[in-house]
Amino acid sequence: MPIQYYITLSIVLFCIGIVGVLTRRNAIIIFMCIELMLNAVNLLLVAFSKMHNAGAVGSDANPTAGVDGQLFVFFIMVVAAAEVSVGLSIIVMMYRNTHSVDVNFLNRLKN
Amino acid sequence: MSTTEILFWFLSVLALVGATMVLISRNPIHSILWLIVVFFAISGHYILLNAQFLAIVNLIVYAGAIMVLFLFVVMLMNLNSDTEPQKNNWMKIAGAISGGCLLLIMIDVVSGSSDMQNKTAIVKEGNIGLIKVLGKVLFTDYVVPFEISSVLFLSAMVGAVVIGKKEKETPNP
Known part of the structure; x- marks a missing residue:
């Protein structure tokens, strides 16, 4: 598959995530859109890893070129899992204090 | 059109439709379920790229753990109704326009770059995944x-x- 297809798909997914963050007010959906953006980047990293590997097979004798990209995706998933657990607990605490998940109620840090 | 191409286009369309439905669903539960569809489509892409470890980890971690956590929180807070107050339309239009501008600029930059011409990502082969x-x-x-x-x-x-x-x-x- 040409790498342009993967790049375009990832950019479109990423921009859908950005539009979601900008237009929705529900904190949980904003959070899900952030996950969507992370996944778009992950897909692009894997595609680039395979592209790098294809370029390396022809030229030199390093059959594992491009493994770093996939390990990077693995670490992104690790960080995303940690981020989700903390973020959801923040949303739960916010709901407990304001009885809403509307982000517009958070425009003041006081009260 | 080979099987690989058919699978690629099917998974791409599935991912894009799912992402759009995440955005426009009123009910947060529906958004979560559509996001799970997106994660399955992306896992299918990983399998197509022969990155099997990441495909399985994506399913287990994202679709299995993270989305269950989201569903749990939504149901715990009893949010499964469309109680979200609507932003005025100006904000929606402004968000869509700014996101669309970013999309156009990024696609234009990428399609114009000479580094990316004639490069392919090998599918169905390679053992680095x-x-x-x-x-x-x-x-x-x-x-x-x-x-x-x-x-x-x-x-x-x-x-x-x-x-x-x-x-x-x-x-x-």
């Missing part, structure tokens, strides 16, 4: 980040517990 190769590199070159990520998990766990803990009743001024 297999768990054996990844594990060897992970436990030789990337041991330190791996261990640091375990510390990160520990701190995230402690942080989630501390934040989510019920506070003592303080007299409300």
